[in-house]
Amino acid sequence: xxxxxxxxxxxxxxxxxxxxxxxxxxxxxxxxxxxxxxxxxxxxxxxxxxxxxxxxxxxxxxxxxxxxxxxxxxxxxxxxxxxxxxxxxxxxxxxxxxxxxxxxxxxxxxxxxxxxxxxxxxxxxxxxxxxxxxxxxxxxxxxxxxxxxxxxxxxxxxxxxxxxxxxxxxxxxxxxx
Numbered sequence: 001x002x003x004x005x006x007x008x009x010x011x012x013x014x015x016x017x018x019x020x021x022x023x024x025x026x027x028x029x030x031x032x033x034x035x036x037x038x039x040x041x042x043x044x045x046x047x048x049x050x051x052x053x054x055x056x057x058x059x060x061x062x063x064x065x066x067x068x069x070x071x072x073x074x075x076x077x078x079x080x081x082x083x084x085x086x087x088x089x090x091x092x093x094x095x096x097x098x099x100x101x102x103x104x105x106x107x108x109x110x111x112x113x114x115x116x117x118x119x120x121x122x123x124x125x126x127x128x129x130x131x132x133x134x135x136x137x138x139x140x141x142x143x144x145x146x147x148x149x150x151x152x153x154x155x156x157x158x159x160x161x162x163x164x165x166x167x168x169x170x171x172x173x174x175x176x177x
Contacts, residue, residue: 022069026062033058092121143169 037054090096098114098121105111113119122134133144145162149155 022066026066029062030059033062093123095123096121 033055037051037058040051040054098119099117101115102113103110104113113121124132124134126132127144131144131146143166145165147155147158147162149158
């Protein structure tokens with residue numbers, strides 16, 4: 001059996017055990033509610049209406065606990081995930097690399113970067129000529145690409161040309177030209 005199959009089987013067995021434990025706890029609660037109601041009828045002289053109302057109330061409580069458990073689990077997981085995301089936020093004021101899908105605020109909405117693999121974040125600065133671009137650190141060679149696009153689709157069409165220009169510039173840099 002492959003490791004993945006074994007791990008999946010163990011996960012399934014764990015989930016089944018958890019489910020059976022939950023059912024056992026609910027059956028114990030059901031038994032306790034029934035015993036308590038009947039005891040109240042026998043010892044305290046409660047009438048049939050009071051016994052049945054007590055049983056119905058207890059059953060409703062058990063059913064609500066069982067029904068709301070997935071919602072409680074989902075909310076807990078969501079809050080935990082949000083807390084982890086907020087506490088592990090990384091600032092990219094000086095640039096960096098995003099290695100996987102990462103959401104970010106984009107105007108009035110939400111943007112997604114890194115969904116197709118690693119993406120670089122480069123801080124922009126104004127050059128001496130007033131153009132906006134990426135500044136090379138430590139007096140290195142500055143490469144500036146000026147892209148004039150009317151919309152996102154035209155920008156995507158120029159992506160291959162930009163990649164080719166960048167490859168040529170990097171090759172010249174390696175050769176020291």
